[in-house]
């Protein structure tokens with residue numbers, strides 16, 4: 001797989017997903033390609049510090065961290081303003097139950113990411129697999145699968161830390177769209193999907 005001199009779009013649902021899930025690869029190839037890091041759900045009230053619940057303060061801090069991280073890997077940061085699951089009524093349990101959002105919400109995310117794909121025309125797009133069933137990760141993955149054209153190779157990364165917690169057995173045969181995604185995550189290719 002050629003990573004140098006490519007236009008690479010890294011899509012992360014939240015401000016830390018790329019660093020946690022595919023940070024080694026991005027650090028290793030820093031400066032060798034034209035990379036853009038898009039954060040989809042750029043507003044949040046999630047914090048390890050449970051005493052801090054101010055969404056504005058948390059969002060600001062996480063955006064600063066993400067901008068610093070983008071500089072480390074030589075990427076152009078684009079942070080969208082969509083509210084993450086913590087601001088849409090989910091909690092730590094319900095956000096990871098593989099739920100699907102409304103069609104309207106899905107279309108909004110697809111339009112948002114479709115605009116970036118059209119503008120950037122990436123050779124490679126890294127997107128989460130959705131392992132662990134986090135609603136924001138599933139929305140991001142589904143949007144990219146639908147809006148990336150045949151010229152873009154989609155590559156799926158494991159969603160850490162969720163992937164480390166979720167048992168997974170690959171299907172014996174892949175017939176449904178969901179199963180095909182799992183197979184793609186295991187090394188298949190969805191570059192011809194629309």
Ligand SMILES: [Zn+2]
Pocket residue numbers: 013014017134137
């Ligand atoms: Zn995430």
